[in-house]
Amino acid sequence: MSESSLPFKSKLPGVGDTIFAQMSKKAKEHDAVNLSQGFPNFGTPDALIERVTHHMKAGRNQYPPMPGVRRLKEGLSDKIEGLYGARFDPDSEITITAGATQAIQMSINAFIHKGDEVILFEPAYDVYAPCVQLNGGKPKPVRLSPPEYRINWNAVKEKISDRTRCIIVNTPHNPSGTIWRNEDMKQLEQLTQRHDLLVLSDEVYHHMVYDGEEHQSICRYPRLRKRGMAAFSFGKTYHATGWKVGYFVAPETITNEFRKVFQYGMFAVSSPMQHAFADYLERSQHYLELSNFYQEKRDLFREIIKASRFKLLPCEGTYFQCVSFEEISNASDIDFVEKLIVDHGVAAIPVSPFYHDNHDEQIIRFCFAKTEETLNKAGEQLVNV
Ligand SMILES: Cc1ncc(COP(=O)(O)O)c(C=O)c1O
Known part of the structure; x- marks a missing residue:
């Protein structure tokens, strides 16, 4: 039976493999240094792995409670309070999810109805x-432009209608x-309050x-904390x-609704991993030192790129460095990254697939969450492009 004769209609016509999967596959085929998808090529801490093994051997291998292991949620509640000064109740306001992706997906499933508009x-x-779109909602994109990608709040205001339900924000931004700066958060606070929007x-x-x-x-801002959900x-x-x-953090009324959907999407998340993270959370130096750890990698990678014809864009957070190749080629960003893999053995991600209309500014993204050796190896190739 041919596929087209089967009794279904695609809910996402025109959608194929994500650009991340495509580029990682190509990088493998060509044995390229993979600076495309956002993951580290160095190890998970041994002590964390040891904790997972410990909890598996201790028999914590059956379903955990639906919203998550309590002592992990308690640890997270303390951590968020320490970092952002807001107390979230471990029982009613924190839910452990299968990655942030599931938190995002389930919250959209829970709150977006047919015809609702969502600003992103x-x-x-x-x-x-x-x-x-899977929920019948309408994404309302606000375009950000390089090199600063700053928010034009007037453009945001223009997108708001009486169908707008939610604004999706992402800082540090991939x-x-x-x-985002404090001024942006203040604008977000005012706007969402005035138009009664979820964040x-x-x-x-x-x-x-x-x-x-x-x-x-958003946890820092009391008025956003009331109408916000964070992944x-x-x-x-x-x-x-x-x-x-x-994990997903939100006020009780939002969390109750979220969990109604979450319980049927996954029910609960891997038990030994949750126990291991609960133990490891106590080592706060791990996350408190992470910015310095990655800032060193960013600085090394920027130093390498300075010797090339790529033009560096600002990098204020994340483990991504965007560069412009406008002085190297007139090609589209998709053609350029393909050529970069085939001719120079380095994989990157084109930025145009992150725009609904494939808007192309000749910018590509490198992930620098890699060992020094890998970054130097990529650098040897990139300086010759
Ligand atoms: C902005 C952003 N949100 C969410 C995720 C997914 O996070 P997780 O792997 O925890 O699902 C990623 C992963 O690359 C990301 O870049």
């Missing part, structure tokens, strides 16, 4: 718009590596903010992206 900032992480804040890179700047969590990722913080564990 492009270039945007690729999960948001399809999740909105792919641009920029961060979904993707904060997976909250421990990667550079040059002494402060991460702008975090253990994968990003603990060099364990493959474990897919994250």
